[in-house]
Amino acid sequence: MQQQVTLSIEQAQALGLEVLLGNGFNHEHATAITRSVVSAQRDECHSHGLYRLIGCVDTARLGGIDGNARPEVVDHAPSIVKVKANRGSSLSAFERGKPLLVEKANATGIAVLAITESFHFSALWQEVEALSDEGLVALAMTPTHPFVAPAGGTKALLGTNPFAFSWPRPGKAPYTFDFATSVIARGEIELHRRAGEAIPEGWALDAQGNPTTDPDTALKGAMLAFGGHKGSALSTMIELLAGPLIGDVLGHETAAAAESGEKRPYHGEFVVAISPRAFLGEAADEHLAHAETLFEEIAGQGARLPSQRRFAARQRSLADGVKIPRQLHEELKALIPNSRR
Structure with a gap:
C-alpha cells in the first residue's frame, strides 16, 4: 500500500x-x-x-506546449466559434471561447466551439459541466496521439479519443458521462505502471499484437477500443469531427513532444452546446422536468447514473x-x- x-x-x-x-x-x-x-x-x-x-x-x-501562448477567438459564423490555441493549453482556449459559445447557443439554439492547434490532456467532463451550469446541453470530443488499434488490427492508429455529454438538471448535479473510446483511459495504465501493478486482461496488446497485462509493455504496444468494432467506429467519428472538419489533424499525425523537437503534440477539440430554451421556449422547464422521469426510472431499478x-x-x-x-x-x-x- x-x-x-x-x-x-x-x-x-x-x-x-x-x-x-x-x-x-x-x-x-x-x-x-x-x-x-x-x-x-x-x-x-x-x-x-x-x-x-x-x-x-x-x-x-521539450517545447511541446507554449505556456505563454495567447488563444485567438474568432467569431466565425452565426453558430461557430473558433479558437486557435497557438500551441497553448486547450483549457485556456476553452475558457476564452466559452462566453461567445454560450451567447451563440442561446441565440441560435445550437453552436459549436472548434479549438485548433492545442495541447490537450484534460478530462472533458469539466467543460461540458461548465456549459450545463449555463443551462445548456453539451457534447465534447477530442482525438489523442495514436495509442489504440482499430478493431481487428494490431498496431496503434487511433487515439483514446474521449467523448463527453452533459444534461442540465434543475436543482441537481447534471447528468454527465465522459469516457475514452479505448477500453480504459491511457492514464489508468500509467498509474498501474507507477504503482507496479499489472493491468487487467483485455486492455492492451504488446508490440507484436499479443495480449498483455504488463503496463510497460502495453504502453509500448497498443490499447484496445471498448466494444470492439463499435468503439472503433465511434473513435473514427471523433477523429473526423475534431480533426478534418475543423481544419486540424488526425490523431496518428501527432505525437508526444520529444528531445528532437520533431514531434507535433497539437490537435483539435470539438464542442457542441445546445439551448433547451431556444428549442422549447416557455415549455423548456416542463420538458426538462419530463426528462427527470428517465433518471428516476434508472435509479428506481437500483442502477447508478454516470x-x-x-x-x-x-x-x-x-x-x-x-x-x-x-x-x-x-x-x-x-x-x-x-x-x-
Whole structure:
C-alpha cells in the first residue's frame, strides 16, 4: 500500500500553481490547468488529477506546449466559434471561447466551439459541466496521439479519443458521462505502471499484437477500443469531427513532444452546446422536468447514473481534502524551483 498525503483543496491549488508558474507557464495557463487537475483530483479521477502536472512540465521543457501562448477567438459564423490555441493549453482556449459559445447557443439554439492547434490532456467532463451550469446541453470530443488499434488490427492508429455529454438538471448535479473510446483511459495504465501493478486482461496488446497485462509493455504496444468494432467506429467519428472538419489533424499525425523537437503534440477539440430554451421556449422547464422521469426510472431499478461516484467523491474531498501518493507529492515539490518553494 502506497503512503498517502492529504492536501486541502486550497493546498492542492497552491501546489499546482507553484509547479506551473515555476516552469514557464503564465498566470492564465497555470490557473486553467490547475483548476482542471485539482477538480479531477477532488472528484477522485486520479488519471487526470495532479499527476498530470508532471506531463505538462515535461512537455513544456521539450517545447511541446507554449505556456505563454495567447488563444485567438474568432467569431466565425452565426453558430461557430473558433479558437486557435497557438500551441497553448486547450483549457485556456476553452475558457476564452466559452462566453461567445454560450451567447451563440442561446441565440441560435445550437453552436459549436472548434479549438485548433492545442495541447490537450484534460478530462472533458469539466467543460461540458461548465456549459450545463449555463443551462445548456453539451457534447465534447477530442482525438489523442495514436495509442489504440482499430478493431481487428494490431498496431496503434487511433487515439483514446474521449467523448463527453452533459444534461442540465434543475436543482441537481447534471447528468454527465465522459469516457475514452479505448477500453480504459491511457492514464489508468500509467498509474498501474507507477504503482507496479499489472493491468487487467483485455486492455492492451504488446508490440507484436499479443495480449498483455504488463503496463510497460502495453504502453509500448497498443490499447484496445471498448466494444470492439463499435468503439472503433465511434473513435473514427471523433477523429473526423475534431480533426478534418475543423481544419486540424488526425490523431496518428501527432505525437508526444520529444528531445528532437520533431514531434507535433497539437490537435483539435470539438464542442457542441445546445439551448433547451431556444428549442422549447416557455415549455423548456416542463420538458426538462419530463426528462427527470428517465433518471428516476434508472435509479428506481437500483442502477447508478454516470458520475454519481464522482459527485460523492467531490463532497468527501471538499470536507476532508484530497489524497495523493507521497511519492507523487515529492515529485511535484521537486518540480518547483528553489526560489518558489
